[in-house]
Amino acid sequence: MNSVSSKAAITAIGTYVPDKRLTNADLEKLVETSDEWIVQRTGMRERRISAEQEFTSDLCIRAVDDLIRTYGKHVEDVDLIIVATTTPDYPFPSVACLIQEHFNIQSTGAFDLNATCAGFAYGLHVANGLISAGLHRKVLVVGGETLSKVTDYTDRTTCILFGDGAGAVLVEADETNPGFIASIQGTDGSGGMHLYRAGMANALHGLPLAGAGNIVQNGREVYKWAVRTVTAGIEELLPRAGMTIADIDWFVPHSVNLRMIESICEKTGIPIDKTLYSVEYMGNTSAASIPLSLGLGVREEKLKYGDTLLLYGFGGGLTHAGLVVRWGAQRPPQ
Template sequence: MKSYAKITAQGAYVPSKIMNNQDFEQIVETSDEWIQQRTGIIERRIAAEDEYTSDLSYKAILNLQDNYNVDLSDVDMIINATLTPDFKTPSVASYIQAQLGLEHSGALDINAACAGFTYGLNIANGLITSGQNKKILVIGSETLSKVTDYTDRNTCILFGDGAGAFLVEYTEDEPSFIASTFGSDGAKGKHLYCSELSTEMFGEQLENPGHVVQNGRGVYKWAVSSVPKIIEETLHKGQIQLEDLDWFVPHSANARMIESISERSNINNDKALMSLGYYGNTSSATIPLSINKAVTENKIKKDDHLLLVGFGGGLTYSSSLIKWTI
């Protein structure tokens, strides 16, 4: 009998500290009006000094449990997408495995930056449909505030902290996953990076080691030209017509960017679910935070078709066309 994968629960967590646009007026030369007009961001959440990515991941999973009253004792794999792990090793996923007491669960972190959560979902789908796993937690979590340079007015206004988690399980008759894509344009990696061990890429010296550095114009140009093609390819692979798509869930990088992508893709912008207004750009967490927000607002209904498209550092991208099965 063929194995399929089904999304059965979701949850999220954001830190309690709020940093609004007015706060940045005291730090760098900017204004609330300027930030909102160019990004769509009003405020973002900031992790406490002693609060790390693993803490956010764990609390998102607890929220998932509270929301759906699910049993996680038989989870056999944890996939945590992040570019801001607590340590190089052990992984955030290993910390979660220990916290949950899952003695027989695999654990790995993946770093595909803002495409990380969709990569994680698609990997979970592959592991389950191949018969290797039955029940997988997929988390996207970031504490970007810890690698943000708050003297750089071009980037510090963008980033926030947060986490979202999905539970993906084996099913015989109600699959969530319809089609997916993966890809990378590594030659453009210099447009968005956070250097650590190396300060050189393709022979060029990198700036500001230890902090996120972004060429906003370069990323914007790449995204608005590439993402519409990814949307078209994924819908074609899934044999879903554009008019049958209920929700478009892109990485919440910039509201103006999403508006341009939606327009070029002939998607009504009202169908675009975003989380950046009150959470900022949380990299791998933006997509699950967007979905969690829409679920709590009763927007997403069972059997709706959602197209998730993550894109960012790498420059990487990944999409997942799913049927909502919760």
């Protein structure tokens, strides 16, 4: 697959993170760690943590509220809702259905998509494909997670990493100024057991249940796979778009770990000062990390209408997805 035949564009964004902060100093009281150790290895200083009765749908709804308020959009005529998450409120109904009910969207499809930390990039890819095929006109793509609820806070290797948050974008039909330029996806299921949550089949493979569905990972193996795979993916994706690094205004990777992002930038030649990330004060928020990074870029007045972005999600599965898109969100005059 080369360049995308697109008839869609991203037209608005909204984000939300919980109020509670989990700092490195807080983690020092829970496990044997230190602020210096965490910053040196991950670049993380804080994470946002959902309240006990605050779930993924709550965060996603707040993100959509922010989109509506900030961009003056309405969602009553959305004809498809896609939610990328690995931490839904329930196995079913889906988070997408809960969003539909909250906003009283009368006629829409709705489903959750689980591609872990690549989920938001996959959601955008699906939304663009369905609109460009003429099957839909206005799609709400949301990435939301409450990873704190599946994190083992006695495991010093994982509890320092994860935070909660949500981001939502509108993808709308636009044949005049489409925004999707090129895409790439890939999977290496043989590495799936390097990063997983306990499930029903664990016992069949002699794997631990690791609590009530907590996250388990081999950080070293995931790190090596991600740096190697994303670097190669970018080298394949840019020619599909007919572009080079110089044509990219902003690189927006999954905010997994700042040191990993720096390594990818070094290997690809992407300047770190042309990279948007949310990891420093929000931690690894899986499917929410890319929209949270985009939201920060908008608020900090870095990201402008018409900018060319390289988005790249990667994570458990192991799976990855990259997109080159032109930013099409414009805030109305104040």
